[in-house]
Amino acid sequence: MNGFIDYRNWEKNPDIINFRDAINSIPVVYNAIDLIEFKVKDEIYASGIIDVEVSPSRIEKLQEDPSPQIVADTTFLQTLYKGKRSLYYYYNKSDNKENFYVKQDTVFELLLYKKYLKKFEGRAVVVENKQYLGQLALYLDDCVSIGTKLERTTYGKKGLEKIFRYYYECSEPMEFFQKKVEKVTVEVGVFTGASFSSVKFKGENFGYLENADFNRSANFTAGLFLNLVLPRNQRKWSFNSELLFASYDVKGRAEELVVTGGNSTTTTEIGSSQIKINNLFRFNYPVGNSYLFLNAGISNSFAVSEKNYKMVVWKFNGFETTDEGKALNDTRKYEQGIVLGMGLKYKRYSFEIRFETGNGISDYGSLASSTNRYYLLFGYRLNKRL
Helix, strand or coil, X not given: CCCEECCCCCXXXXXXXXXXXXXXXXXXXXXXXXXXXXXXXXXXXXXXXXXXXXXXXXXXXXXXXXXXXXXXXXXXXXXXXXXXCCEEEEEECCCCEEEEEEEECCEEEECCCEEEEEEECCEEEEEEECHHHHHHHHHCCXXXXXXXXXXXXXXXXXXXXXXXXXXXXXXCCCCCEECCCCCCEEEEEEEEEEEEEEEEXXXXXXXXXXXCXXXXXXXXXXXXXXXXXXXXXXXXXXXXXXXXXXXXXXXXXXXXXXXXXXXXEEEEEEEXXXXXXXXXXXXXXXXXXXXXXXXXXXXXXXXXXXXXXXXXXXXXXXXXXXXXXXXXXXXXXXXXXXXXXXXXXXXXXXXXXXXXXXXXXXXXXXXXXXXXXXXXXXXXXXXXXX
């Protein structure tokens, strides 16, 4: 039966699928009881009643019992290898745990593995129940050299796919299906745009900063990005690292009444040129041939130059004096911030609106500062996806 499946590049095995025999027909829902197997893109899923190992795997929750905890489930298993010897994969939703299976006739046999605690010289150590190695030795016994390779086989996709690949290289030529290994996709590119910055101060004995009417600073910004797109889930999640240059330069003016008949006017200029390293998690949502995306992460800024100036004009009984110096004697060279953004990607191009707030230039405990920025960024991916 051919048709259309609502394919979601599942990270966790699906329990049901939506199927249409024609693109405009009403979808029919099938579960693992209804189907023996289905194929979509380069993936094959087989239905089965299986044993699932559900013992805790986090170190702080490990048990002292080496015996696997087994529950039954009915689901679709992802086929990693299919042929004379087959390997299947199931991701346990409730425990975020991977389980692997081989097929004996029509029965899926769970490859058993469990971490547990064992008392040794008065303290608890983490040990492993590796029954799966004995199971694989029997299952792949027609490859005489498999034993030495099994000793180093870890329980996971990478390790088990490697031993099955070796098995098929060891055996006589035969037809088999191998699920293509999905890897992290690497995107490298550049971006440029504008930033719009404002600063705020709050603290005691710094009225000339707290009450100053600082303007907003508009500046050029540019940088490089390295985006690591994670496999599965239609590649919706990625980790984006950036190296960029940004700057701001604001001026403010504040007046204070000193004594009767006297006042002071303080003009301040504060600015910084910074090299920034941003680390962002990105969620990508496909819309036709484009992607909408959301960014969230942290910013680390290192000042390469700064402006730090104030001029105070004192007026009293018709006399005027001027005093110049630094606006702040103690300034922060390393600034941390939070970054939020949203944008659109189309082919190699991207556009993003971004907000960033950081802990500002003040290094005084009694004077809090903040730097808030809005960005308009245009990006271009330089490479083909690796």
